[in-house]
Amino acid sequence: MASKDQNGGGSAPKGQAGELHQQAGDGHPVLTTNQGVPVADNQNSLRAHDRGPTLLEDFISREKLTHFDHERIPERVVHARGTGAHGYFELTESLAQYTTARLFTEVGERTPVFCRLSTVVGNKGSMDTPRDARGFATKFYTKDGNYDLVGNNMPVFFIQDAIKFPDLVHAVKPEPDRGFPQASGAHDTFWDFISLMPESMHMIMWLMSDRAIPRSLAMMEGFGIHSFRFLDAEGRATFVKFHWKPRLGMQSLVWDEAVKIAGADNDFNRRDLHDRIKAGKALPTWDLAVQLFTEEDAAKFPFDHLDATKIIPEELVPLKVVGHMVLDRWVDNFFAETEQVAFCPANIVPGIDFSEDPLLQGRIFSYLDTQLIRLGGPNFQQIPVNAPKCPFANHQQDGFMQMGRPKGRVMYEPASLDEDPKTARATAGGFRSATVPASGQRTRLRPESFADHYSQARQFYRSQQPLEQAHLAAALVFELSKVETVRIREAMVGHLRHIDEDLAARVAAGLGLQGMPEPPDAARPVQDMPLSPALSLIGNSVPTLEGRSVGILFDEGSDAAAIKSLRDAAMAAGAMVKLVAPKVGGATLSDGKHQPADGQLAGTPSVVFDAVAVLLSADAAQKLRSEAAAVQFAKDAFGHLKAIAQDAGGKALLDEAGVMPDAGVVMATDTAAFIEQAKTRQWDREAKVRTLP
Numbered sequence: 001m002a003s004k005d006q007n008g009g010g011s012a013p014k015g016q017a018g019e020l021h022q023q024a025g026d027g028h029p030v031l032t033t034n035q036g037v038p039v040a041d042n043q044n045s046l047r048a049h050d051r052g053p054t055l056l057e058d059f060i061s062r063e064k065l066t067h068f069d070h071e072r073i074p075e076r077v078v079h080a081r082g083t084g085a086h087g088y089f090e091l092t093e094s095l096a097q098y099t100t101a102r103l104f105t106e107v108g109e110r111t112p113v114f115c116r117l118s119t120v121v122g123n124k125g126s127m128d129t130p131r132d133a134r135g136f137a138t139k140f141y142t143k144d145g146n147y148d149l150v151g152n153n154m155p156v157f158f159i160q161d162a163i164k165f166p167d168l169v170h171a172v173k174p175e176p177d178r179g180f181p182q183a184s185g186a187h188d189t190f191w192d193f194i195s196l197m198p199e200s201m202h203m204i205m206w207l208m209s210d211r212a213i214p215r216s217l218a219m220m221e222g223f224g225i226h227s228f229r230f231l232d233a234e235g236r237a238t239f240v241k242f243h244w245k246p247r248l249g250m251q252s253l254v255w256d257e258a259v260k261i262a263g264a265d266n267d268f269n270r271r272d273l274h275d276r277i278k279a280g281k282a283l284p285t286w287d288l289a290v291q292l293f294t295e296e297d298a299a300k301f302p303f304d305h306l307d308a309t310k311i312i313p314e315e316l317v318p319l320k321v322v323g324h325m326v327l328d329r330w331v332d333n334f335f336a337e338t339e340q341v342a343f344c345p346a347n348i349v350p351g352i353d354f355s356e357d358p359l360l361q362g363r364i365f366s367y368l369d370t371q372l373i374r375l376g377g378p379n380f381q382q383i384p385v386n387a388p389k390c391p392f393a394n395h396q397q398d399g400f401m402q403m404g405r406p407k408g409r410v411m412y413e414p415a416s417l418d419e420d421p422k423t424a425r426a427t428a429g430g431f432r433s434a435t436v437p438a439s440g441q442r443t444r445l446r447p448e449s450f451a452d453h454y455s456q457a458r459q460f461y462r463s464q465q466p467l468e469q470a471h472l473a474a475a476l477v478f479e480l481s482k483v484e485t486v487r488i489r490e491a492m493v494g495h496l497r498h499i500d501e502d503l504a505a506r507v508a509a510g511l512g513l514q515g516m517p518e519p520p521d522a523a524r525p526v527q528d529m530p531l532s533p534a535l536s537l538i539g540n541s542v543p544t545l546e547g548r549s550v551g552i553l554f555d556e557g558s559d560a561a562a563i564k565s566l567r568d569a570a571m572a573a574g575a576m577v578k579l580v581a582p583k584v585g586g587a588t589l590s591d592g593k594h595q596p597a598d599g600q601l602a603g604t605p606s607v608v609f610d611a612v613a614v615l616l617s618a619d620a621a622q623k624l625r626s627e628a629a630a631v632q633f634a635k636d637a638f639g640h641l642k643a644i645a646q647d648a649g650g651k652a653l654l655d656e657a658g659v660m661p662d663a664g665v666v667m668a669t670d671t672a673a674f675i676e677q678a679k680t681r682q683w684d685r686e687a688k689v690r691t692l693p
């Protein structure tokens with residue numbers, strides 16, 4: 001009886017053991033327990049009899065269930081939702097004059113990297129497109145150890161001192177008494193905190209700008225934020241700030257689109273990254289640029305570069321491109337790599353050192369600390385994605401999950417019992433800290449040079465193009481409208497008055513405030529800094545279809561030749577093209593041939609494309625005019641400022657959607673015009689489709 005049960009008796013498929021052997025013969029590995037014991041039946045627990053209770057003795061079932069029960073680890077306390085990929089960094093300009101870090105001196109060398117891009121606030125299962133900063137963390141596996149550049153897609157931060165980080169995060173995360181809102185700062189506790197933290201105003205400008213809703217993770221900038229030090233062979237220091245510039249150009253979503261994408265495709269950004277890497281086309285690529293400056297230069301800046309709420313405008317210290325990073329290899333396993341990767345700003349290599357930025361100083365501590373609980377102990381560096389790719393050796397030993405097997409009796413230094421030549425010894429060429437003179441008294445005072453909280457916020461706002469300013473004001477109105485406490489809304493508008501009176505007036509009007517609130521006292525007079533055109537996203541975006549996506553809506557009887565010519569033209573311009581139809585099985589085109597669809601209409605709305613074409617027969621157009629998903633496809637494409645190609649049937653649907661033709665709505669026969677219009681959003685249309693404050 002027992003042997004019958006184990007070998008597929010009861011409800012088990014007959015001959016299962018035989019099938020498993022066959023599979024093994026096919027090249028599939030035999031299913032085993034963690035102990036390597038081959039498993040004959042993976043469908044049935046061991047039971048006392050066919051309808052009886054399961055036996056404790058069933059080590060196979062117990063092992064499987066126990067492992068499953070322990071599959072989850074704590075998600076990151078911030079940046080829980082992220083996606084990552086492998087790639088390389090290639091140096092094109094030597095920085096040997098400034099640093100000994102070989103990563104930055106060996107031109108043409110490709111340093112392997114792992115890069116993780118994330119939202120900050122939402123949990124692991126939240127959506128990809130909330131209004132939020134994006135994490136931009138890169139681990140360079142250099143010849144001298146791992147170097148982590150753990151930045152964001154915005155060059156400043158909310159707070160100046162790491163001691164405020166837990167407060168900031170508690171304020172922005174779901175409110176503790178109710179557990180919502182998820183992945184959103186649009187609630188009372190966040191804006192309460194911000195309204196009491198004038199130092200956050202510059203970051204708020206970035207967060208309310210379109211930078212907070214990137215179209216693709218490959219179309220956003222990245223910043224190391226803090227000043228770091230480069231050290232040359234003599235130990236001389238030069239300050240450095242790091243910038244990532246996307247080769248695909250910067251592009252953001254429009255807010256209504258971001259909101260709808262959150263429903264249409266929760267995984268929009270990570271799917272985009274995955275698809276382009278798997279396809280090997282329009283790969284995520286960034287130039288790495290540095291801003292280099294000395295202590296003497298810094299003394300002349302009208303702000304303190306050690307304050308992470310400040311940028312150094314590109315116009316003040318120009319960017320020097322020194323190399324580029326390409327992400328070209330998707331992970332084999334999301335958990336093993338993307339989830340277990342452990343970044344730490346303290347991971348630096350010889351030739352690079354920290355600055356005294358008090359935010360950075362706290363970060364040097366916090367990341368290692370968090371990995372100890374998140375990854376369960378001090379040996380997480382041994383996880384393959386975290387381990388250096390250069391040789392490494394030291395005398396640290398033991399601990400949970402120790403995978404190393406150091407040989408010999410000497411696990412200390414110095415040692416005279418040192419018979420093993422492999423025992424690790426410190427070297428003169430190893431890491432050295434910058435020699436920085438220190439004097440003064442211990443204090444908990446914020447330096448006076450950190451006290452100007454509004455000047456760069458004003459510089460950012462005023463450097464935006466008019467539409468960007470309008471988006472920023474609209475974002476503030478949206479967020480503050482979600483704040484229930486009127487006093488907090490008013491306090492925020494008070495701060496905005498220091499930044500720009502016009503911005504404050506627009507937001508006050510958008511909120512329907514009764515009267516203009518008084519601004520709070522500013523610690524320092526607000527300076528009018530020179531405008532920085534480099535801060536505008538629209539102003540710096542490149543018209544291109546490279547790496548963008550085009551959706552073609554078709555149905556029974558659609559013009560086969562028109563579909564083909566549009567698709568060919570869009571692909572030739574570098575776009576990915578998807579065909580959308582009411583049925584995913586597709587439809588029969590005008591040439592009598594059957595065309596399968598890539599996506600079904602209701603599940604593939606126009607929000608997931610950069611430009612669309614609507615190519616319909618008269619009959620199909622008539623039918624789809626009463627199909628909400630089809631009408632919405634056209635309406636949203638127009639409302640989200642996309643180029644639209646239409647034929648006669650398409651026009652009938654567009655008319656139904658209330659589309660008022662403009663330069664961005666072209667006849668499908670004019671493929672050249674469509675490609676040209678599709679290279680950018682139809683910004684001129686915006687005033688026609690929505691009221692901006």
Ligand code: HDD
Binds near residue numbers: 308359
């Ligand atoms: Fe942080 C994660 C970026 C300030 C504490 N941070 C984390 C990640 C990024 C950043 C990209 C995710 C890394 C990954 O993909 O695994 N953090 C920043 C930037 C900051 C910043 C650009 C300001 C310039 N962070 C900051 C401060 C503290 C932390 C001031 C605490 C003192 N950050 C953490 C953390 C996290 C983290 C709690 C959560 C998960 C992790 O570290 O590995 O330790």
